[in-house]
Amino acid sequence: MKKKYIRGLSIVALFLFAAPALATAEESVAVNLDAGLRLSSGINQNSAKFEEYRDMNNDAFGSMTVDVFKPSHDLSIGVTNLDQDDQSLILEANHYGKYKYTLYHNKLVHNLSYDSSTPFTNIGTNNLVGVNGGVAAGTWQTFDYSTMREKSGIDFGAYLGEGLFASIKASREAKTGLKPLGTGYHSNSLEIPEPVDYVTTDTSAKFGYKSKTMAASLTLQLSKFTNENLYLQWEDIIGAAGTLGNTNVLAPENYYRKIFADLAWYHLPADSTFGISLSHAKLESTITAAETNQTALPAGLNTSDFDGDITYNSFSAALSSKPTDKIDTKVFLTHQKKSNDSTAISYPDNLITVSTANHLQAYTKQNAGLEGGIRLPQKTKVDAGIEYLSVERYGRHDLEKTTDNIFHLKAKNSALDLMTIKASYQRMEREADYHDTSATFLNNDGTVNIDAEIEKYLRRFDATDKSQDKVGFGVELYPANSVDLGFDYTYLTNDYDQTVLGRKEDTAHKVYGDFLWRLPNKVTLSGFAGYETTEADSRLRQYANNSGLTDPAGTSNATNFNWTSVTNSDFKTYGVATMLPVIADKMNLKVSWAYQKNDGDTDLTREDGTAVEDHAEIDDYTKIVFDVKSIYNIEKNMALTVGYMHEQYDYNDALFNDYTLVFGTDDTLSGAYSYQDYKVDIAYIMLSATFGN
């Protein structure tokens, strides 16, 4: 059915541009057609990394665009990567000053791992069948972890006259395939293929008005997510024969609706523009134990029906002004609120220390700021600003509120025609209001929870006190009309100054540069380079269960000690590309080469002095991409391309080196991301034709 659809569209497209052949002299048609053949060696050999988002199999390939230009409108039809996993179809039409529309169908493949394996059968369903009593018994099944998104949609916009406009959008996306799911049972880990069968339908309608003095629009948006597999049931393959299966509950279906309005007023005093944005959105889901195959419910559970109910409200306003031709300012304010009225779930449990109630997460965010810029002599501009952000969180057990105070300053100078220099600095101070941790933590039965005392010392980096500095510097050089050079440097550091346990500090240095040189006789040479070095320092405490030895300044012995980790990463990338006209106006040669290397490691230290072994390889990889092609112009509107591409990727990581499917006491993996290396050579030939104007 799909192939018939594609062929049909192709036939329609072919004849669509045939029609203009009978048209008047006022119309024109442009057709671009690419057809080629690709022969590859090395892909599909266990690693999916080369084809993560591409379809590069040995095959013919082709793309086509047809552009029809008429006095009152134009029409464009495009097919890219015809009949492949990354195919794209699009039809765009624009009736000048009246309306325009786009129809599209897009495929996006995401290949994660090839030749993964599992002892389960029934792969692709939500009921994995295994054999009780042993993981190693029987023949493992082989499959690929891969998902495919297919999205079809239409966008239509119309100008209704007198400043009025309207637009409608509708789309449907189906996502299918398999992705890895990790779960636990019998104190073991198990990695199994989770079936993916999602459909997301989105619809929006917008109506608005815009004039020279004001603009207003109102948009209604609806989105529905459905999942054919609300749960994944799998058999207990290491339990005794007859042991009941287990269930993982998968992504819940949800329904989202939103209404939002934008308003803006222009040409206000001091050459100001004032804008407002308001939105109200509601998100709902329904989860029942029955529908999600949950039979082993905790005793005393208050309800087995969960209604998810979240509301998002947002208000933003900003006033930008130019009181003089040298000064510009901006003031902004944002208020966002997430309310969570979902079902409260609770059940009594005197054994575990954490709460037995779901802490529904909500927040209120207030953000305000003031920026100003001034143009100084010698083409210099200086900008400065301050910003305040307050986040109050509800349902989070460790803290309630954080406040950020941010200051930034930047300057740019273009006094010299051949150079632009810019520099910037930003400072942020975050304060966190933690819950009172001085009191003793109690279990539900009133006994002291001595393990929870660690919360007195632990700070979570996403919402704890910190000081942040960010420095930036950049230069753009234009020494000649034919040469462009650019350079950027950024330094970022976060100091979590109140943290005793947790992330203490992280820093990053990033340098980038590029150039473009347009040489005589249409020769071009370009290049780029980048270097990043990052470091993250953390400190944690390992302590025995029920020991109460949580104080980092307290006991230090073989089983209760502090330790630190320093995670480093050095990343570099560079590349060059050139275009050489081998035969003037007849044949060009394009060559490009790009290289990437990451070198990561983690240094571990026990503060009691006991030796530990560092991780020397953390996401270490090198990637090389080389491409050379010759483009020969057979005629003015026809060219033949002959090319060769080599791509190579080598990956080493301490967590994956010497990967084993079954280890420990029946810990079972399936090979997800386990093999990533590839070395691929591709030869290709392509005929390109252009017709019309």
Added chain:
Amino acid sequence: MLMNVKITWKKLFFLALGFMVVSGLNLVNATPSSAGDWGVCTECHEKVAAAFDNSFHGRSWTAQSTDAGCSSCHGSADKHADDPGKHTIITFGKNSNQTAEEQSARCLACHAGASILALWDMGSHSRNDVACVSCHKVHQEKQGVSQPDTCFGCHRDVRVDSNKQSHHPIIEGKVKCSDCHNTHGTLSHHMIKAENVNQLCYQCHADKRGPFIWEHPPVEESCVICHAPHGSRHAQLMTEKIPNLCQDCHDWSRHPGTIYDETAMFTGTPSRRVVARGCINCHNMIHGSSLFNKSGFAR
């Protein structure tokens, strides 16, 4: 290699048919009629003027029979004809004698009524001297901006991130910069097309929207606490390697606070808590869990 070739012969036939049909058509080339003051400009700028005839602007103006022409954007050519040089005409681009705001004002003289530009004054581009022509090639045949190459010209860090081993399919052409960012201005930070990061991400990742019974606080607050959306050296766009990322927030007795050194890898005595995908070997439902019996995001 030839043994492994699986050519879709039907596909080849179709493309060949396309070539035959196309080459046999009697395609008509439109003869553009010059409008406005193009005649004066073509005396020196013949190639540019000829190319402009086939541009979107050229066709649109011709179709609407306006008297718009070169001077609509470049100003009057009276002085320029006598004294050719950039100082006697309005130019665009990096060597322009106009500021970015002045260059954009020429475009806004016609396009101010476009709804897409409703919040142009509020956006980072406008406020950082990015002009319309910084991204849009006005003399080109079709509308639109070449993404992501145009954006990478200024955003070098994003270009590098987009090429890292884990990335959104930006360089593959499946995700455009404008899918997430409204480059013409918004009231949101980083000009994203939503009120906040999570609302933006959920547009494509609706399976992460929830609502879930058990929520993970950093997930509810912002996706970018754990993910680097343009690209990362770590798998699944993580900002930090697992388990380091998780242990930066989770310290407790037993395994959360345990040190996992090289002896716990496959090369030693492997621990399920660190090898392969680390913490998510068990705690896979990290974006939220809907098992009534709380499972620490394992089910």
